[in-house]
Amino acid sequence: MxxxxxxxxxxxxxxxxxxxxxxxxxxxxxxxxxxxxxxxxxxxxxxxxxxxxxxxxxxxxxxxxxxxxxxxxxxTTDEELATLVSTKTAKWLSKQDHLTSKKDDK
Missing domain, CATH: 1.10.287 (Helix Hairpins)
Structure with a gap:
């Protein structure tokens, strides 16, 4: 890559x-x-x-x-891009987990 x-x-x-x-x-x-x-x-x-x-x-x-x-x-350096993508992906996943747990609560 x-x-x-x-x-x-x-x-x-x-x-x-x-x-x-x-x-x-x-x-x-x-x-x-x-x-x-x-x-x-x-x-x-x-x-x-x-x-x-x-x-x-x-x-x-x-x-x-x-x-x-x-x-x-x-x-933007490669290292900075990797950090940004990693941070944003984690944030994205945490919001999806939050939505999933709300569905499970219903």
């Missing part, structure tokens, strides 16, 4: 967009992911695009790459 992160960092460094412009790109990619998912689920008004779950995965990968590029441009 470290070789992949090196490639992502290199791409981020070569990206001419500013952080502000990358945030706009991130919003665009999130929209494209949503469109792909809606189409893959045959949502009303989205079927004509004939997109699949594979298209959704590709678009979500774009979201991930743009996000990682922004984090890199903001000076």
């Amino acid at each position: 470290s070789d992949l992160m090196k490639q992502i960092r290199l791409a981020a460094e070569q990206e001419p967009k500013t952080v502000s412009q990358q945030f706009l790109k991130l919003m665009e990619e999130v929209g494209e992911s949503s469109q792909a998912y809606l189409s893959s689920q045959h949502a009303s008004g989205s079927g004509y695009k004939q997109l699949t779950t594979a298209n959704t995965k590709e678009e979500l990968t774009d979201v991930l790459l743009v996000t990682l590029a922004i984090l890199h441009k903001l000076g």
Whole structure:
């Protein structure tokens, strides 16, 4: 994974967009992911695009790459990213555990 992160960092460094412009790109990619998912689920008004779950995965990968590029441009180290992801994952899981225990109480 470290070789992949090196490639992502290199791409981020070569990206001419500013952080502000990358945030706009991130919003665009999130929209494209949503469109792909809606189409893959045959949502009303989205079927004509004939997109699949594979298209959704590709678009979500774009979201991930743009996000990682922004984090890199903001000076986030690999160690800091690992800590942030670990901390946020633990918080996410603790909230899910909290919801599960509330359901069990009913």
